[in-house]
Structures are given as structure tokens and as C-alpha cells.
Amino acid sequence: DIQMTQSPSSLSASVGDRVTITCRASQDIYNYLAWFQQRPGEAPKSLIYAASSLQRGVSSKFSGSGSGTDFTLTISSLQPEDFATYYCQQYYNHPRTFGQGTKVEIK
Amino acid sequence: EVQLVESGGGLVQPGGSLRLSCEVSGFTFTSYWMNWVRQAPGKGLEWVANINLDGGEKYYVDSVKGRFTISRDNAKNSLFLQMNSLRVEDTAVYYCARGYDLDVWGQGTTVTVSS
Numbered sequence: 471d472i473q474m475t476q477s478p479s480s481l482s483a484s485v486g487d488r489v490t491i492t493c494r495a496s497q498d499i500y501n502y503l504a505w506f507q508q509r510p511g512e513a514p515k516s517l518i519y520a521a522s523s524l525q526r527g528v529s530s531k532f533s534g535s536g537s538g539t540d541f542t543l544t545i546s547s548l549q550p551e552d553f554a555t556y557y558c559q560q561y562y563n564h565p566r567t568f569g570q571g572t573k574v575e576i577k
Numbered sequence: 578e579v580q581l582v583e584s585g586g587g588l589v590q591p592g593g594s595l596r597l598s599c600e601v602s603g604f605t606f607t608s609y610w611m612n613w614v615r616q617a618p619g620k621g622l623e624w625v626a627n628i629n630l631d632g633g634e635k636y637y638v639d640s641v642k643g644r645f646t647i648s649r650d651n652a653k654n655s656l657f658l659q660m661n662s663l664r665v666e667d668t669a670v671y672y673c674a675r676g677y678d679l680d681v682w683g684q685g686t687t688v689t690v691s692s
Contacts, residue, residue: 471639504678514614514622523683533618542615557622561677564636566612566624 472496472560476569482577487548491572493541493558502562504531505534505543507555508571517556518543579603579681581673586686588609593663593690599656599673599683606654609676611645613635613658616685625671626658641667663690 471498483489493503501521506514515527518534521541531546545552549570553576585597598612613625626637626647635647646659656673670685 508622513672513682514674514679516680518679519680520687525680550640555621559622559624559679560681564627566627566640568622568624575681 471565472499472563472567474560474569475569476556476558476572478510478551478572479570480573480575482575483543483577485548485550489545489548489552489574491543491556491558491574493536493543493569495539495560495562497562498538501537502560503534503536503541504559504561505532506557506559507554508557514557515565534560550576552567561563579675581675581681582682583671583673583683583686586671586688588689588691589663590654591616591663591665591690594659594661595660595663595688596672597673597686597688598662599658601654601656601673601675604623604675606649607651611647611649611656611676612674612679613656614672614674614679614682615667615688616672617669620669623669660688663688665690 475494503521505518508514522534538560555571555573580602583599612627622648628635628647648657668690672685673683675681
């Protein structure tokens with residue numbers, strides 16, 4: 471199975487900050503990577519697919535980059551609604567696997 | 578509007594069974610792989626299973642192989658998860674999600690396995 475490792479596991483940031491979350495795959499997954507946001511008590515929401523493509527309707531303050539084994543999610547200017555947990559997931563092969571999550575908290 | 582609505586969750590004793598359903602609307606169901614993903618209380622997301630367009634290919638996470646069965650009824654725009662031999666560790670919110678890249682999710686249904 472492909473292991474997905476996110477860092478950091480949590481971070482504290484202020485409104486307006488630029489935030490970067492990294493995700494590393496245990497083997498080459500090309501660009502078969504997605505990013506999700508989950509606010510407390512809500513279902514996950516897809517943000518990014520194919521490592522860098524923005525889902526329809528998602529704010530352009532979110533961006534993704536990377537290929538192979540190393541990926542990043544960047545939030546350009548953190549807003550109150552962005553405080554949530556973020557997950558990466560590979561869909562290169564089965565079983566699909568998620569990272570452990572990165573909780574973004576208010577400083 | 579694209580919608581996925583899960584149902585069928587509840588409280589069940591260890592060793593029991595449940596059948597989850599996911600009714601979809603607003604898109605062509607037969608054009609998408611479909612997935613089940615779960616989240617145990619206070620934990621992260623775990624992919625459980627997926628199924629291809631016509632139901633001929635199915636994949637599972639190792640921990641549910643032989644106990645859970647994913648299926649779909651394309652005529653009824655519905656996805657199912659038959660869960661047998663349930664364990665305490667299967668307690669979670671179960672979500673259905675659309676497509677290869679899980680681009681749309683339902684609101685989830687809660688399964689509690691407890692004596």
C-alpha cells in the first residue's frame with residue numbers, strides 16, 4: 471500500500487497568513503493526488519484534483535503543486551472559514567490512501 | 578444540483594450486519610466510479626471500497642475484505658455497502674463519494690457497533 475504522510479500534523483496561523491501543507495507519497499504517484507478540506511461536523515469537500523487542478527467553485531486562494539512523491543497545498547491568505555483539517559489522498563492505485571490530516575488552527 | 582444522500586446507518590451489535598445506501602441525483606450515475614469512505618470518531622479519513630461503472634470491478638481496504646460488499650444499481654441511481662460481521666472498530670461515519678478523485682461527497686451516515 472502507498473503511505474501518504476502529511477506535515478505538519480497541525481499548525482497555528484493568523485487571518486491573512488500564507489499557509490503551506492506538504493504531502494509525501496511512499497512511491498511515485500505521478501499526479502494522482504487530491505486535497506480535501508473538512509470543517510468540524512461537516513463532510514469533506516474536494517479542493518484540488520490531479521495535484522494542481524482546482525475543483526469547480528473552489529476559491530483560487532487554494533493552489534496545489536507537485537508530482538511524483540512530493541506535493542503541496544497552499545492557502546494564499548487564510549480566512550476564518552479556512553480553519554479546518556486538510557487531507558491529501560492518492561488515487562494512483564488501490565487501496566486508495568489518505569494522509570493523516572493537517573489541522574489548521576487560529577493563532 | 579449534484580446530490581449524494583446516504584442512509585441505513587444505526588446501532589448494531591458486534592457480529593451483526595447493516596446495509597448502507599447512497600442515492601444520487603443531478604448527474605449521470607453510470608459515468609462515475611463510486612466510493613465509500615469512513616471516519617471513526619476523532620480520527621482521519623479511511624477509504625473503504627470503490628466500484629467501477631458497471632459494477633464489474635470492486636476494490637476494498639484489507640480490513641473489510643470478506644466482510645463488506647460494495648454494489649450499485651444503475652437503474653435506481655444507487656450505491657450500496659453491505660456490511661457483515663461488524664466489529665467495534667467499524668464504528669464510523671460512512672460517506673459515499675463520487676468519481677476517481679472523490680469530487681463530491683454525501684453528508685454521511687453513522688454506524689455504531691457496540692454491545
